[in-house]
Amino acid sequence: MLTNFKKHIEENFSFLKGKKNLIACSGGVDSVVLTHLTKNLNLEIALAHCNFSLRGEESDGDEQFVTAVAEKLDIPIFTETFDTHKYADEQKVSTQMAARTLRYNWFEEVLSNFNYDYLLTAHHLDDDLETFFINLSRGTGLNGLTGIPKKNHKVVRPLLNFSREEIMNYAEANKLKWREDSTNQKTDYLRNKLRLEVIPYFKETNENILKNFKKTQDNLIASQNLIDDYISLVYKLVISKKSDSYHLNIQKLQELPHTDELLYELLKDFGFPEWNDVSNLLDAQTGKQVLSKTHRLLKNRDELILSEVVKNPKEEEYLVPEEGISAPIKLEINQSIAIGETEKNTIYLDAEKLNFPLKLRRWKKGDSFKPFGMSGSKKLSKFFKDEKLSATEKEKIWVLVDKNKVVWIVGKRMDDSYKVTDKTEKIVEITYVS
Known part of the structure; x- marks a missing residue:
């Protein structure tokens, strides 16, 4: 298997060479074999082990075992202990989902904090077949049948071409030791039931099932790639x-x-x-x-x-001093000696009519103003309807207010009450920098 693995890495994962690779190691046979294979290829590796505190002393024993493997192979190791049950209760998710979230969030932290390039997991061909059946049973599209991706951003799965049998044979031939997770023998979970009862039956009736599955999956992936290319063209259209x-x-x-x-x-x-x-x-x-x-x-x-989806847009409110603001949008405020060219993103106001600091907020139901150039007032909702703004466009509207009186619908229309007249002595220029 080592020869085939080396060839597989050279042909499909050569980018791992010269990079810092973190291996997700549970202590099971799959991750132990992956650790030894990559070590034999002289890839730079470290181990990352999660103790989910779900099996008492057994979980602690797994951590001790993985630590010993790292010490024996003289490679770095990172470990983390989680209160998985507590997290699951707080987030109102299943224990499995909690463990997965905790695991990958922590892996991402280790990758980032210690400058590792890739996370290697020990998913193999049998795992891929199990995932195929799980997705099939739940109902899925073509993409759900293409299986576990060999690479997904920084997550790399170099054992996906190898079966559980090949991995076990390598472990036994090289007299490797590993840990058995007792929960893997329980059929409470769908994946375990498939692994222990369903797939063995398929293997008995067809010894080439994994080979045929791999061929089918390659065809499905090719079809999905064809669809993706077509959708890219449709998208542009x-x-x-x-x-x-x-x-x-x-x-x-x-x-x-x-x-x-x-x-x-x-x-x-x-x-x-x-x-x-x-x-x-x-x-x-x-x-x-x-x-x-x-x-x-x-x-x-x-x-x-x-x-x-904009979360709580009505609650956003920001003070705007005389010098302007840079966030959440940029408003430049300057003194001016004359009115310049009128634009939607620039307004000129009578300074004496303004009371700084102004406020910037989202528009609210009931807001009204006197549109520049008009004599009467108008509800903002009516103004937006006349402007033919969509609901999403209306949600993103900012208004500049002075003591709760709308001065400017930013980028749209100012209030006529603040306009510059022949009696104006000081002029304020406000520009929305989009």
């Missing part, structure tokens, strides 16, 4: 970026075959829970929207607007 939102042209999308499928591929990564609601937006009235935990999809006339 139907989506445009405006400020910090994305606008999808419905007419252009509907001119293409398989509209719903294309919409899914374009938006599948944004976590919308009910896909039918997303699809129905294509024919919905303006103003209809669908929310995920992180994003909003809004129907606005002949387009769908995708934007991040």
